[in-house]
Amino acid sequence: MKADNFSRLGITERLQKGLVDAGVTHPTEIQERLIPAILNKKDVIGQSQTGTGKTFAFLLPIVESIDVEQKQVQAIITAPTRELCSQLFNELKKLIAPYEGEVEAQLFVGGTDRAKQIQKLSSNQPHVIVGTPGRMNDLIANRALLAHTATTLVVDEADQMLDMGFIEDVDRLASSMAEKLQMLVFSATVPEKLQPFLKKYMNNPRHVHVTPETQAAERVDHRLVPVRHRDKISVLKETISGLTPYLAIVFANTKEQADLIANALAEEGLLVDRLHGGLPPRERKKVMKRVEDLSIQYLVATDLAARGIDIKGVTHIINFEFPSDLDFYIHRVGRTARAGADGIAISLYESEDEAACAKLVKRGIKFTFVEWKQGDWVEVKAPVGAKRMKHKPEQQKDKTDKPKEKQTDARTGGKAKAKPKKVKPAYKRKARTANEKRQKKESRVRSRNSK
Structure with missing residues (x-):
């Protein structure tokens, strides 16, 4: 080489x-x-x-x-x-x-x-x-x-x-x-x-x-889990119960939120640790060592871990919340699906996330709404208001690019059969009344002219 x-x-x-x-x-x-x-x-x-x-x-x-x-x-x-x-x-x-x-x-x-x-x-x-x-x-x-x-x-x-x-x-x-x-x-x-x-x-x-050839890793499966007014931490726990990651990173927007999530997952008996700017440097070093030693399965992090840090073996990305800067979504999901491997990015979706998701769709990301039900991942309908996030397939053109011939009816001698005009109810009475008013007006005009 x-x-x-x-x-x-x-x-x-x-x-x-x-x-x-x-x-x-x-x-x-x-x-x-x-x-x-x-x-x-x-x-x-x-x-x-x-x-x-x-x-x-x-x-x-x-x-x-x-x-x-x-x-x-x-x-x-x-x-x-x-x-x-x-x-x-x-x-x-x-x-x-x-x-x-x-x-x-x-x-x-x-x-x-x-x-x-x-x-x-x-x-x-x-x-x-x-x-x-x-x-x-x-x-x-x-x-x-x-x-x-x-x-x-x-x-x-x-x-x-x-x-x-x-x-x-x-x-x-x-x-x-x-x-x-x-x-x-x-x-x-x-x-x-x-x-x-x-x-x-x-x-x-x-x-x-310079922008990457692809804005997001190609082999990432992007999923959305609707929160539907439920407790978000509970939805996160339910979601994680359906995963078996080699290493998953759970992203939060603030260090306070990251601590809250890490504590909640630790209570479930999961191998979890946290990484954010609020930790002293010595502690961050210990966390990274535990990540390298595969001592943890879930790393709860702020975007500190999404920018430039190479954490190997990440199979799942979980967004507890969407970042305000959507470039960070690309950074986050870029931690998985490396070296030809597949990856899964799961984001907890609330109604206020619709605009963010719609912008990501325009950037080429395809989302699927899913839920963990009875021990299996099930695809579900998009919540009300999420229509803007759907990909609109282009209408296929006729392969010959020729204008379609007008349909004819044998009963009309080859001429297109005219459609009957729609008329409003009581149209005859209304037409008669209008005619009478017009005649009276003309009569008054003739009478003034004759004087």
Whole structure:
């Protein structure tokens, strides 16, 4: 297996060996469009969702540009959560493996031994740093991390940084780096509130917007379970009783709701855990370890787990509620049906979800209403008001595309038989009355004219 398709993008053979180890042989669209620009030290904005290959779009040119002779920090990569940073760092390690220690990288996130990190940095400044903005700013403030030499900053999941209130930390981090700074921003969306930050640091950036070939995984069976004014937690328990997942993720919109669901499922004796931004970093690390060890069967999570985190073996996605941003529905269901496997996405449906579902239908998602009844999944009629969600098949045209001949009746000598006109009741009386009124009016007019 070779990855020589990357040669024309400026990626050398040595780095391509790391790509082979990572199982990558062909560049994706976002890699094709951004790698040359990044190698030429241009600022870029990569707008894309999960599954477009954006991680290697910035990791490859960063590793390619490292000057191994300079023992100083040259690039900093930041993401909003510890889990995302760990995932980015693992991908980076695959790429630098062929360099046999010539390119050094370190991971700095919360929930880890800060004193040990400071001690390690005192004797060695790695070429590439991956970490959360809070921990890196802390290390910079303690004069342990010498960020002023770094000329490239990657901000991954920038819209999440903004939503979680970390954009000021990223701003502080950027201001601690080299004056001539190349900034690479990657985000599923580019909200208006992010613009001041982008304008402050970016110089005529190349903005590339890439969407996945399919907006949602093709092998996902999308099901809707009507709540019908019942207790939603009870409906969730009933739904789960009809499932035997290898691993299921139950999505909620808030950490409070996630805690409520996790507690309710734990009371049923299920192997359940939770993952959301309200947990301390150390606890989130333990949860991810339990997921990897298959110690749990149900993970209750907020959208923190839907953005970029690769959780393997997910067979079922359960949406306790629809996200306000429907792109997150795509992110959520994208956790299953991977590597050619099938997946099931089940969403609890209430009447107020009609508009959201109708929009998803327009994006190519086909829903089926189902219920768990007497030990079996049964397809049910759509609730009242859900008509807009139905796919409208196109009317088939006549194959010959010829106009149809007019039907004739033998009794009319080949002429089409005229249909009798419909008349209203008492039409004769009404017509007579109208005629009498008209005659009286004409009589009055003649009488005036004769005077």
